Amino acid sequence: MGLSVAETSSSSSSSSSSSSPMMIPDLLRQSGSVAIIDGGLTTELERHGADLNDPLWSAKCLLTSPHLIRRVHLDYLEAGADIIITASYQATIQGFEAKGFSQEESEAMLKRCVEIAREARDIYYENCRELSNDSADDGRVLKHRSILVAASVGSYGAYLADGSEYRKVEILLINLKYLFLAVSICSGDYGNAMDLEFLKDFHRRRVQILADAGADLIAFETVPNKLEAQAYARLLEEEDIKIPAWFSFNSKDGVHVVSGDSLLECAAIAEACKKVVAVGINCTPPRFIHDLILTVKKGTTKPILIYPNSGESYDADKKEWVQNTGVSDDDFVSCVNTWCDVGASLVGGCCRTTPNTIRAIYKTLSNRSAAPSLK
Numbered sequence: 504m505g506l507s508v509a510e511t512s513s514s515s516s517s518s519s520s521s522s523s524p525m526m527i528p529d530l531l532r533q534s535g536s537v538a539i540i541d542g543g544l545t546t547e548l549e550r551h552g553a554d555l556n557d558p559l560w561s562a563k564c565l566l567t568s569p570h571l572i573r574r575v576h577l578d579y580l581e582a583g584a585d586i587i588i589t590a591s592y593q594a595t596i597q598g599f600e601a602k603g604f605s606q607e608e609s610e611a612m613l614k615r616c617v618e619i620a621r622e623a624r625d626i627y628y629e630n631c632r633e634l635s636n637d638s639a640d641d642g643r644v645l646k647h648r649s650i651l652v653a654a655s656v657g658s659y660g661a662y663l664a665d666g667s668e669y670r671k672v673e674i675l676l677i678n679l680k681y682l683f684l685a686v687s688i689c690s691g692d693y694g695n696a697m698d699l700e701f702l703k704d705f706h707r708r709r710v711q712i713l714a715d716a717g718a719d720l721i722a723f724e725t726v727p728n729k730l731e732a733q734a735y736a737r738l739l740e741e742e743d744i745k746i747p748a749w750f751s752f753n754s755k756d757g758v759h760v761v762s763g764d765s766l767l768e769c770a771a772i773a774e775a776c777k778k779v780v781a782v783g784i785n786c787t788p789p790r791f792i793h794d795l796i797l798t799v800k801k802g803t804t805k806p807i808l809i810y811p812n813s814g815e816s817y818d819a820d821k822k823e824w825v826q827n828t829g830v831s832d833d834d835f836v837s838c839v840n841t842w843c844d845v846g847a848s849l850v851g852g853c854c855r856t857t858p859n860t861i862r863a864i865y866k867t868l869s870n871r872s873a874a875p876s877l878k
């Protein structure tokens with residue numbers, strides 16, 4: 504495979520010293536009550552021409568064009584993001600091994616996702632040092648501030664649902680009872696045969712590696728159901744994972760998480776886990792976000808994060824987004840203040856949002872903190 508040794512080893516993999524349960528409150532204080540998460544990574548890589556129709560999704564770029572991942576992280580920082588999320592959403596040891604990599608190589612690629620984000624942050628800090636203003640003439644935000652690297656962990660369903668046939672065969676050989684899961688996997692409902700131990704085992708090594716690779720926190724993203732949230736919470740505690748995490752669920756109806764489980768119960772799982780420092784919603788259409796924040800708020804006292812998608816619909820058969828079915832950046836951003844008013848304190852974008860979306864969020868939030876009534 505096209506991954507050079509140079510790309511799998513980096514000097515920047517030491518553990519971050521900023522990893523503490525206070526990191527989110529500190530970040531919120533720094534940014535004046537609301538911090539900015541980056542926008543869609545995979546869809547932005549695709550917009551730059553990457554072909555990511557692959558079980559590894561954005562992590563395929565690790566093999567073909569890691570510089571592009573670094574470039575997109577940097578674009579989001581220059582648009583004003585305080586938190587960048589790594590390309591590991593669908594990077595799994597199981598997925599890499601299915602492509603013929605050894606366990607050692609697979610683990611190195613997971614680490615590489617974190618290293619690339621840290622490299623982008625280092626480049627950004629360097630660029631900030633060269634400038635005395637907070638923004639460059641070309642509009643880039645170059646404001647020296649603490650930036651967090653969040654290591655993405657996608658669900659078991661994300662690993663399976665986008666998978667090619669080899670995975671179904673693999674699963675059949677491993678354990679017949681899991682074969683039928685493929686039927687319900689797209690709905691985020693893993694069926695009655697799925698159990699906590701299986702999910703913990705599936706995620707264990709990946710979470711350990713990402714935590715040791717120098718990320719500031721783990722972003723459990725697009726969590727589809729309660730069982731997987733429970734598995735993450737147990738893993739964090741049993742393995743004594745050294746960095747905090749956030750739990751971010753997704754919804755297709757504006758009421759439940761995508762499997763149909765209660766969002767309130769999911770939020771309560773995050774609330775009960777000491778290692779979870781924020782909880783919220785991602786990859787969900789903007790029109791649902793207001794009510795979902797109100798529900799999450801009932802289940803948690805922790806900071807609430809939201810990073811909706813563009814609202815465009817996804818054609819699962821064609822495996823592509825249906826153009827122009829979503830909201831414009833202006834419409835998206837016009838909701839941001841309301842979302843903050845009802846309780847969101849970390850705001851960004853997910854699939855099909857771009858650096859322009861994040862730039863617009865940065866502008867609207869700057870005006871918000873400058874408004875006299877809010878001082």
Ligand code: MET
Pocket residue numbers: 542543544545546561588592655724725786853854
């Ligand atoms: C399906 S949600 C994907 C989230 C991930 N962080 C990405 O932007 O690639």
Ligand SMILES: [Zn+2]
Pocket residue numbers: 543785786812853854
């Ligand atoms: Zn998304």
